[in-house]
Amino acid sequence: MIGSMRKVLAEKGRDDVVIFEQSCLWNCTQSCSVVIRDSERFSYITGRHVPTEQQAEAILAWFDMHGKTETGEVPFREWPDAMRGHFIARIPPVGP
Numbered sequence: 001m002i003g004s005m006r007k008v009l010a011e012k013g014r015d016d017v018v019i020f021e022q023s024c025l026w027n028c029t030q031s032c033s034v035v036i037r038d039s040e041r042f043s044y045i046t047g048r049h050v051p052t053e054q055q056a057e058a059i060l061a062w063f064d065m066h067g068k069t070e071t072g073e074v075p076f077r078e079w080p081d082a083m084r085g086h087f088i089a090r091i092p093p094v095g096p
Contacts, residue, residue, distance in 0.1 A: 001032045001049055004056040017063065030088060036063055038093065041072025045089040058082030 002021055009017055027033045030047030036059075037043045044066075049055050058080040065074045072093075076084075 001034060001051040001056065004051050004053050005034075005059065008053055008056040008060055012060075014060075017060070027088070033088075034059055036066060038066070038072055040093055041066065041069065042093065043072070043091040044087055045091070046083070046086040047088050048086055055082055 002019060005019055009015075009019075022035075025031075025033045025035070025045070027045070027047050032049040032051050033045065033047040034049060035043065035045050046059070049059070061080045062074065062083045065078060066072050
């Protein structure tokens with residue numbers, strides 16, 4: 001998934017998205033996993049992704065929607081179809 005994400009980000013000239021590689025998320029039965037992490041909004045653990053450019057595009061589209069919200073909650077009806085069924089957990093932001 002990392003290669004697909006990097007390719008899509010490069011093609012779009014996006015340097016505002018930081019990718020961190022993690023060797024294991026203990027999510028073996030639901031890999032390929034992606035964490036969308038935010039210090040001020042909800043963060044999300046997603047899984048069962050196929051490492052394709054199409055899926056990377058959907059992840060990036062959802063990430064952009066997330067960034068436009070105050071809380072990190074994107075209405076389900078707005079999700080890209082390719083993101084439906086991939087969410088595993090929602091994690092609240094760390095409070096003061």
